[in-house]
Every structure is written in C-alpha cells, then in structure tokens.
Amino acid sequence: MDVSVVIPIYNEYDNILALYRQVTDVMEEFGRSYELLFVDDGSNDGGRDLMKSLASTDARVKLVFFRRNYGQTAAMQAGLQLASGDAIVTLDGDLQNEPADIPMMVEKLDEGYDVVHGWRKNRKDKFLSRRLPSMMANWLISKTTRFPIHDLGCTLKAIRREIGQELELYGEMHRFIPILAHQRGARCAEVVTRHNPRRFGTSKYGISRTFRVVLDLMTVKYLLDYFASPMKLFGTLGLLCVALGGGSAVTTVCMKIFGAIDMTGNPFLLMTVFSFMAALQFFSLGLLGEVASRIYYGAQAKQNYTVRELVNFDEPDAQPSIVPGRAA
Numbered sequence: 038m039d040v041s042v043v044i045p046i047y048n049e050y051d052n053i054l055a056l057y058r059q060v061t062d063v064m065e066e067f068g069r070s071y072e073l074l075f076v077d078d079g080s081n082d083g084g085r086d087l088m089k090s091l092a093s094t095d096a097r098v099k100l101v102f103f104r105r106n107y108g109q110t111a112a113m114q115a116g117l118q119l120a121s122g123d124a125i126v127t128l129d130g131d132l133q134n135e136p137a138d139i140p141m142m143v144e145k146l147d148e149g150y151d152v153v154h155g156w157r158k159n160r161k162d163k164f165l166s167r168r169l170p171s172m173m174a175n176w177l178i179s180k181t182t183r184f185p186i187h188d189l190g191c192t193l194k195a196i197r198r199e200i201g202q203e204l205e206l207y208g209e210m211h212r213f214i215p216i217l218a219h220q221r222g223a224r225c226a227e228v229v230t231r232h233n234p235r236r237f238g239t240s241k242y243g244i245s246r247t248f249r250v251v252l253d254l255m256t257v258k259y260l261l262d263y264f265a266s267p268m269k270l271f272g273t274l275g276l277l278c279v280a281l282g283g284g285s286a287v288t289t290v291c292m293k294i295f296g297a298i299d300m301t302g303n304p305f306l307l308m309t310v311f312s313f314m315a316a317l318q319f320f321s322l323g324l325l326g327e328v329a330s331r332i333y334y335g336a337q338a339k340q341n342y343t344v345r346e347l348v349n350f351d352e353p354d355a356q357p358s359i360v361p362g363r364a365a
Contacts (some may be wrong), residue, residue, distance in 0.1 A: 038062065038070055038071070038121045038122040038123065039069035039070045039071060039122055039123055039124065040067075040069055040070070040071040040072075040076065040107065040123070040124050040125075040126060040129060040139075040143060041071070041072050041074055041116075041120035041121060041122030041124070041125045041126070041198070041231070042060055042064070042071060042072070042073050042123045042126045042127055042139070043074045043076065043113070043116030043117065043120055043126065043127045043128070043222070044056065044060075044073070044074065044075050044116075044127075044128045044129070044130050045076045045109050045113055045116065045127075045129075045130060045192075046075050046076065046077045046078065046080060046084060046088070046112075046113035046130040047077070047079065047080055047106060047109070047112075047130070048080045048081065048084065049067075049080070049084060049131060049237075050080075050082040050083050050087060050128040051080075051132055051236075052130060052132045052236075052237050052277075053084055053088060053091075053130070054087065054133055055132060055261055056128075056130060056136070057091055058148075059132075059137075060073055060128070060136045060139075061073070061095075062136075063136045063137055063139055063140065064139070066192075067139070067140045067143075067251075067310060069116070069143070070122075071122065072097050072098075072099055072120070072121065072122060073095075073097055073098045073099065074099045074100075074116050075088050075098065075099070075100050075101070075130075076103070076112040076113075076114040076115050076116045077100065077101065077102045077103060077106065077112075078103050078106050078107060078108065078109065078111070078120070079103045079104065079105040079106035080266055085102060088100050088306055094285070095217040099119075101113075101115050101116070101119060103259065103301070107234065108208050109211055110207065110208060110209050110210055110211040111206075111221050112207040113127060113206060113211040113214075114204075114211075115147035117196070117201040117202055117204065117206075117239045118202055120198060120201070120202075121198075122198060122327075123144050123197070123198055124146050124196070124197060125196045125197075125198055125200065125201045126139050126142065126143065126194070126195050126196075127192055127193065127196070128192060128193055128195065128221040128291075129192040129193070130235060130310075131235055131237075132235070132236060132237070133161070133232055133233050133235055134182055134191070134192060134193040134230070134232070135153070135193075135230060135231035135232070135234075136235060136261060137167055139195075139231045140195060142155070142193070142194075142195035142228060143195050145195065145226055145228060146195050146197060148184045148226075150221075150223065150224045150225065150226045151196070151197045151200045151223035151224045151225065152195070152196050152197070152200060152214070152215055152218045152225045152226070153195040153196075153219065153225075153226050153227075153228055154188075154189075154191060154193075154194045154196065154214070154215045154222050154225065154226075154227055154228075155188065155191040155192075155193035155194065155228060155229075155230035156187045156188040156191060156227050156228065156230060157188050157190075157191050157228075157230060157231075157232040157298055158187070158188075159231075159232060159234050161232050161234040162232075162234075162235075165332075166318075171188070172252075173188050174189070174190075175187060175188060175189055175190070175294065177251070177254065178213075178216075178250075178254055178365065181254060181258055182200070182216050182254075182257065182258065182261060184215070184216045184219055185227075186215060186216075186227060187227060189212045189213065189215070189216075189231065190212055192211075193230050194214060194215070196214070196218070197223075199220050200221065200223050203221065204217055204218065204221075204337040208253060209250075210252050210253060210256075210257070212250070215227075215256050216257060216261070216362070217257070217260075220260070220261055229278070235317050237323045243360065245261040248256065266327070267322070267323055267326025267329075268323035268324065268326065268327050270323070271320065271322045271323030271326060272299055272319070272320065272323045273318035273346045274319045275315075275316040275317075275320040275323065276316070278312045278313070278315045278316035278319060279312070279313070279316045281308070281312045282309050282310075282311075282312030282313040282316060284305070285305045285308040285312060286305075286309045288305045289305045289306045289309055292305065296348055297313045297319040316324070331355075
C-alpha cells in the first residue's frame, strides 16, 4: 500500500459522499495504490450507514467506528495506528481541505521529508472568530517552541508511516503533530495548500478552542524541553526559590539587628518561610518527575532518542532495542 488517506468524521453526513468521490478521483489519477480510512468519532447524523454503503462497494474504503465522541485527536491517533500505507495523508471531513493537494504533498515526501504539513495561506474562514485567533495561536506556538510554522491548525498533512505510528497523541495534541514529529528527529516541510469555504454542516470549533491550545502548548513545551529530565525545570525553580528565601532571610536579620523589634508580622520573614517551603516542593516534584520518567522509559523499553538508519550491521535482529525509524 502506497498511501493511506485518514479522515476523522464527526457529523459530516452531507460531506461524506462528495469527499469520497473527490479523494477517489484524485488518487486514481495519481496512480498509486491507496486506502481510504474513515474514522467515525461517534457521529449521530446517519453518516455511519452511508459510510458502510461505500465500504460495501469499494474495498479500499476502511471504517473505524468509535463507541462515543472522543475528539479529533483520538480519531487521528486511531487512523495513524491502523493505516497500512507507506505514506499517511490526514484530511478534514468538511471539504475545506482540497484533496487535489494530496499528490503534491506525497511527492514532497519523496524528496526526503518525513512530515509535510499544509499552510492555508488564503484561508476561507471568518476573520474574527477563526482566522485571528488562529494567527495569534500560531505566532505564540512558533515563538514558544522555536519551530517555524504558519498554520498548525491545518489537518492536511502527509506523514511517513513509521513517524506517524510512533507519535503518542492524547488530549488535543493532533494540531502539534509537526512539532512532536520534529522532536523525534523528523524532517518537516511546510507547503501552501488550498482552502475552501464550508458548504455543508457547521464547524465543531469555536473561539474557546484558543484557551485549550494555550494549555496544550504548556504541555508540549514541557514534553519538548523537560520530559526526559524534569529536574532541569523543577530544580531551577527550586534554586530560584532558595535564592529568594536566602535574600529575604538576610533582609530579615538585618532589620532585626538595625532596629526592627516585632518580627512576627515582618513580611520578609513570611517570604523566607514560604520560599524555602516552595523550594522543597519543587525539588520534590523534580525528583518524582525523574523517577516517573525512568519508569516510563524502562517499563516500555523506550529511549529518549530514535535511530533513522543502521549501516553495516550484519545482524540487525541482534539489536532489538534499536529499530530504524522507530522508538528504541
């Protein structure tokens, strides 16, 4: 199988048939073997029966049905894990992504990239409720993670299967796929893709999504910089608290020596106690984080690195903990 097209679906009944026809026409003209994987995220609009009818007449259509609505990230994770194509293309189910861009993105993978993510440069959405919050979020994420990107919200992506299947997506991490893949050593490229206005149905996202993105960003930042060694973060915060407490303690003693009589209500004394207590808590969190990190890697036989290629190994099976392109 050359290409797996993964499409999360949630209450997109009016778009399913047109989307199936567009993807099918594009892929047949492209000339590569493919499968079309619909992941239904607990739809209740009758779309399941329609997708089953498509699957009964086209063996290339594969379906995954969730018992309830788990969210787009869970649907994306299931699609990535179950795809069998060498290249995995993810696509929105609302017809706003352009299926005709799929060949261009797959060919970009052929140039040696591992992840190709779309940039909806001429986005056809409302400015205040969709485009402006997205622009602000993309700017913040790019600056925080130091990963140059214009449009993290574009679902249209092409990913090598070995990269996609080693990603661990949860919460609402699907929008951070390029950043998480880059952390694993993937070569990423951003390309301009077309974007269409929504014709049927309603958007499942609102401006409240911006706040969830900020929370997810804090998680991603921690995973990128401190997951393998949490003490670097919590230890630094603990040392800052120790410095603050030490300064407050010196100030308190000086005030006592040079005339302050009542120390009970001295704010510097309270700051000293609070700072040292906070430092103790941060150091404890750092140690617990270090233990948890080592349990994670040890229990799952994982390492905090991946190997792209092995050269001149006579017996690759003798190295079971290091597999090219996958987590060791």
